[in-house]
Every structure is written in structure tokens, then in C-alpha cells.
Amino acid sequence: MAEKSNNESKEQELVGLLAQFDDPETLVHACNEARAAGYTKMDAYSPFPVHGIDPAIGIKRSILPFIVLSVALGAVVLGLGIQLYANGQDTFWPFPGYKFLISGKPIFSIPANIPVTFEIIVLSSAFATFFGMWILNKLPRFSNPLHRVSRFKRVTNDKFFLMLETADEKFSRSVSEGQLNDWGAVAIDEVNQDLTDTELPKWLATVGILGAIMLMLPPAAIFSQWGMTNRLPRLHVVPDMDWQHKSKTQTMAANLSNELDGVSLMYEDLRSARRPVDGAIAFGSLDIDSELSYGIKSDFAYTITSGGNALTRAEDTDKADKKEEKEEKDGDAVAPAEEDNLEKYVTTLPEGFQLTEEILDRGQQRFEIYCAACHGYAGAGNGLVNQRAMSLAATGAATWTSARSLHEADVKDDAKNPVGRIYDTITNGRGNMGPYKAQIPVQDRWAIVAYVKALQETGIQSDVPVAADDDAEENQEQNQEADEKQEL
């Protein structure tokens, strides 16, 4: 309908009727009436939020929260997925990631990946909320026909408006106007949409293209510098930041000189990795209790050797030297009494070790694992390793110091071989026997000592050569088998 309207364009289309009200109560009343009359396509406008307008107008709850929730859940997948793809795998074809070991954490490690994931969730939720709200409000809009109604300017001030849209089924030009009047409208306006074709100004395209080209000039200038050769060093605006007085791990020591070609290394030996301070003890290996850890009475002093990283005793190093010399001379076992100062060894089980039946069983188990191979299950020195080594030594193919039988008088004697010395033997080795301190923890070593003493207590009759008997039996059996085979 081409009626008088408040602009000068030629083509108009009626979009709706706008009614003005002077106070919020009348507006809400009118909204209720409109809803009761069956209108669904309408909207109310006010300078401030009006209580009760949402249900009056019949506005349904927005779906925006659900949009945000879906986006956030997707962001969880996205966040973890990015990190999994980029750093957690290297097999995805054709663009595999790179398994980056960071700080020794697992390759794909959820706790480490949470911060990035969390921030992506927050960011995408914020975007979803903001842009989702725009989209649900059909924004951005370049024009709104309501702004053509001059009366509508008062909506930001002190007037309240209700618009019934023509798109609504119940809308009819005359009836609706009458209804609005009944509901208390102070004034009613037509809202017309301008249908003339809109064109952008012609100069916009030219200016736009020129502007885009201009904007690309500074980055082009900067990036072109990257490819140039220039003998001058780069500008360092903050030298403290570029040459920091710190050395990173596994790199060369930092250069602390502030001159252009100066060299002043943080460490003269070029290494940024330093040795621990003399006497430094690894976490968890503080062995204050010498009776427990070394089988040595606490009276006997320790010296910390330089270059060592534990409470090593100078005696140990000396003893090791002596042992080498001795072994070069002869291959026999060194008699216990000759070696070292027996006074220093403890003669009773130390206080830090509580002997119970379970511990003794444990000692037996450990003995059978570590010791029986050479010393035999009864401690008689007839372990299979020892037998083999002895037979090889007999043919001259190797040199071997026999594993002692634990029932020998020397070994049983508490004066010549106190428990502390047995412990020391296990810990540091003796003769051909290597040190077991790396394999057997302290408590287990004492358990083995206790078991050895138990074996010695129960003992084997010294006049019955057990080893020979066993061998004889085995040899007998083997000979019988060999005979039988030959017969066949």
C-alpha cells in the first residue's frame, strides 16, 4: 500500500505496526493482550529491562546456552586433539606429528595438556556466546526499518513500544490498529521497509583495493628483510634478554661477555652441566647408620674422598687397589685373617635390622636367588657355577678362585668372620665374588647374613664330604645313562 510515509523512497512494503505507550505497565498489559489475541510475531521495545515482559510477550528460552555447551564440548575434543596430533603421535599419514618428549612426561599426557585445552574451551565458549548471540539476533543488520519512524527515537529515553508484524497470521491492517488502540496505545505508526535496490557507492571498490594494497606494504617490507644478506649484526634492543647470564642444560656454557666479539664463558671447562659438590649424596641414599649400611661399627671414621659422590671410604679404594695387586700374584682365595682390620666389623646384627621368621624366610629366598648359584643350596660350595668354573679351571681354560663352603671353619668363626664381615663380603665382594650392593638392598643383605648363620648353625657334618657324594651320585647316574645309550 502506498500511503504517506516518513521517507521519500518509492517502493515501500509494510512490515508492521508500531504502537507507543507511555509507561511499562501499559506496555506489559498490551503484550499480554496481544498474546491472548493470538499474535506470535511481535516485539516490545523499552529503554530499560521491564520485569515480566518476557512471559508477557511469550519469548521462549534461548537456545544459546546449548549452542555454547556444544561448542565447549567440541573444544575439549579440539584442544586434546591438537595436542595429540601435534605432539602425541608420529604415524598419522600424510602429515604425522612429532613425538615430543617434554620434561620426561608421557608422550600424550593429560595433566600437561589440560591448560591448553582449558583455554581453548574458554575462548571458544566466549566466541560461541558472543557471536552466537549476534547470529540469533540476526546481526549484523545494515538497516532496520524501525529507525525510519521518527517517534521511535524516544525508545532510548522514556517511551515504550510494541510492534505487531505483518508476517503474523493474525495481522490485519485495520483490525490490528484497532486492537492496539484498545490496549492503550498513545500513537500508532506504520513501519515500512524500503525496497529500492541498494548499491554501494562506486568509489568504494577502488578505495578498498587501494587500501588493501597499502596495508600489505609494511609486512612486505619487513618480510623482505628476512631474505637479505647484511653484514651488520642484528639490533639487540635488550642485551640482557638476548645474552642471559644462565646456561641451559646440555649446552655449552653461556658467554657472559657484553662486547661484540668478546668471550667470557660462565664455566672455563665449556660445560654447563656441573658435577655434584663433593660429598653430595643422592636423595634417599643417606646412610648415616654405618652398622646397618656397611656392617661397620660407628666408631670407625669415614673420610670423604674427593671426586666421589657418596660417603665412600678411603679404605675401600685402598682395598680395591690391594686386591688387584694380590690377584695378579695368585689366584687363591685370600684368607680372612690376613686382610683387614677385623675390629671394625659388627659382631651382632645391627639395631636397624629386625630379625623375624618371615625375614629369615626372605633371607633364604634371596640366598637361593643370588648365592646358591656358586655356594650351593646348602652353602656347601657346590653350586653349579662353581662346579663348572672349577672344571674349566682344572683344564687350564680359566683361572678361578673357588667359592667357599660356608661351613668351613674360617667362615663359621665369629672372630675371624664376624657378621659384619659377611655383610661386607656380600656388599663389596671378595676374591672372584663381585659386589652385590647394586642388586641387593640393605635389609635383604642382612637377611641373607642371618640365613647364612642359620645354615651354619644347622651345619653339615664336616667328615662327610657332601660335595663328593652329590657329584658321585650325579656321575653315577650320568654313567648309567651313558652306558645305556651306548648299549643302544
Place this chain on the structure above:
Amino acid sequence: MHETRPAKITSPIVSLSDGYARTIPVALIVAAVGIVLSFILLQGPERFLYSYLANFAFLLSICLGCLFFVIIMHLTRAGWSVTLRRIAELYAMCTPYMAILFLPILVTTLTGSSYLYPWVDGGWSIHGGGDALASASVDQLPPLEQLKASFLNPTFFAARWVVYFTFWGVAAAFFLFTSLRQDKEGGIKLTHRMQAISAPALIAFAASIVFASFDLEMSLDPFWFSTMYPVYFFAGGVLSALATITLTALWLQRTGRVTDEITIEHYHDMGKLMFGFIVFWGYIAFSQFLLIWYANIPEETFWYDIRINKVGWKTLSYILLIGHLFIPFLAMMGRTVRRSKTFLSVATVYLLIMHWIDHFWLVMPHYANAPGGHLREGVVTTSFFYFLGDVACTVGMIAAFIAIFCLVARSRPLVPLQDPRLGECLNHEVH
């Protein structure tokens, strides 16, 4: 149109009235029975004190969270929460009575027995790699721990707790009694006064929470430290406080009290706040964990090691993660659930149970693990009787707490009668 509700209290019943007189003796009897039974079932003070401490910390954090709620509502000139504030004021006023419940812990430390806190006897038992030393003297401690000994000793501990309870008591009393005075006098002068005091009160509150949480729970293993710990304690405490206030309001309305004054809009807002603090708690808990996990320094990680890598505690840690963070997060997110009284009743109880588990998880692992993260000698029995003992202690402590609340609430009105922001509160709408 929407009519404006008048700023008047219209419910017929506004106080606990007769209910409290009957409840208090019953609750006290249950409390006494529960605590004594727990002591017997848990076979003595050593194990009992841990259960007691976990429950005490849980209940104290509720009281302190409520005090925070009161302070912050005054500081922000909040109008929406006016009718809920009195409930929070009453819970905050329970704090001085909690001092009585604190006595077992205080007496234990003052008499020098290190059942609970290892730092009590001057030197701490140092266990190293399976070898045991007798209790060493302070001189044998590492230098940092020697410094700690000047803070962690029974005398200073007791002095600090006197200061804490004094401050909390004075602050809670100020806010409650001023509010009660306003019931009779009306006017805005008292509101301005409470608002003015709330700012310094909040600063002092923050300081007190920091050191109280160090003293109460973090010093169970004096080798460990975390600057996040007070924030963790605070976050969980406020969450529990919000749940408690909501639950109390729901229960009061269910029994016919203050039926008109607390509307669904208030519950909606409390639901929103609880959701916020669930997220905050999770954020803080994870931050504390992540930093320690990532740095991987044994000095700090052992505390999490005993909670994550041991079979039983591992399960509980996962229960906490899923049950205290993920499930409540998803459950409390929606508008519908926040506006459903049934759902909120279930949700608040669930949150309180979860937070009790949180304190259990904070305190209990230290029973088996001596300071420095090494296993205490001897066998730790977990038996049905121990479980019953824990249950008895919990029931007893909660009964004691209920008795205290009823004693504080007495026949006082459960909503502020003449708060100037009452109109804003009763007309509050959440969209």
C-alpha cells in the same frame, strides 16, 4: 503487570521456635555416643584423632565459609541475599563453639604427644629408605625444617589458635549481633557500619584462613608445603558453606518456617554460586596438582604420590576428581536444575558428602605415612571396625554441629526483619 512485593516479612513462623529445645539434648547425646564409640572402635587416640581432625576441618570450613558469605554480602552491598544472610550469620557464630570441639586436638599437641602432628615433640621422626632412626632432635633436621620448627611448636600453635578463634568469634558476633540489633531498630546506619567493617574483616579473614589451614591440615606432614593450600581450603569451605546454607533454607521451608521470604530466585542464585565454586575448587585443586606434578621434585611430589599411586587412595582420588568436579559441574550447569528444590536438596547433600571425602583424603593418608613420605613402621589395619569408627565419629561430629547451630539460633529470627534492602531481596528475579 508485575507487582512490587512490599518489604515486609510475612511468613507465620520465622524462628526455630520449639524445635530447638527438643533437638539440642538429643543431638548432644548422639554426639557424645558417636565420639566415644568412635574412640573405642578406632582403638585409641592415634587413629581416632585423624578421623576427628578430618571431621573437625570439614565443619570448621563450613563455618568459615559462612562467615565469608556474610562479609562478602556486606562488602558488595548485596540486596538479593538478605533473607539468606541470617542463616549464614548463625552458622558463622558457631565458630567460637567449635573452639570447644578443637580442644582434643589442642590438648594433644600441648601435652607433647605426636599422635597427630609429628612436629610436636621437637624433633621429627626421620625415616630414610627403609632404615629407621629414633626420633631425631631439631638439630638433625634439614635447615629449612629447622626454620619451620620455630613456627611449628605447641606453644606458638596454641597461641595462633587462640588468635584465630578470637578473631572469628569477634567478627561473627559483630555481624550477627549488629544484624539482630537492626531487627529491632531498623534504619541504614547499622548497614553502613557492617559494610564499613566488612572490608578490613575480609583482609583479616584471608590472613586467618591462610595460617589456620597451614596449622590444621598442611602441617600433618611438615616436610610438605604448598602456597595454594589455603586457597584450596577456602574454595572447598565456601562451596560447603553455600551448600549448607541452601540445604538449611530448604529444610526450614520444608518444616514450615520462613516460607515466604526465600524464593526460588534465591535458590537459583545459590545454585549459580555453587556452580561457580565447584569450578573454582576444581581449578585450584588442579593447579596445585599440576605444578607439583610437572616440576616432579621429590620434595613436593611425595604428598601426591601417597594419594595417587597407592591402590586404595588412588581409587579415592579418582572418586574425588569425578565426583567432586565433573559430575557436579555437569549437573549444576542447567537453569532447570538450579530452580528445582528437589534437585537442589539432593545436590547439596551430595556436595557436602563429596567435600567430606575431600577432607578425609587430605587428612587420612598421613596416618600411615610418616613425614618425608616414608611408610610408618607397623601394619595399618583397615577393617570393618575402623570403618564403623569413622562413621561413628562423623555422625557424632555432625550431631554436635547441629546442636551448636540450634543453640546459636535459639528463638532468634531466621531472616533479618528490618534490613533496608529487604524490598530488593523479596522482589529479586533471576532471568
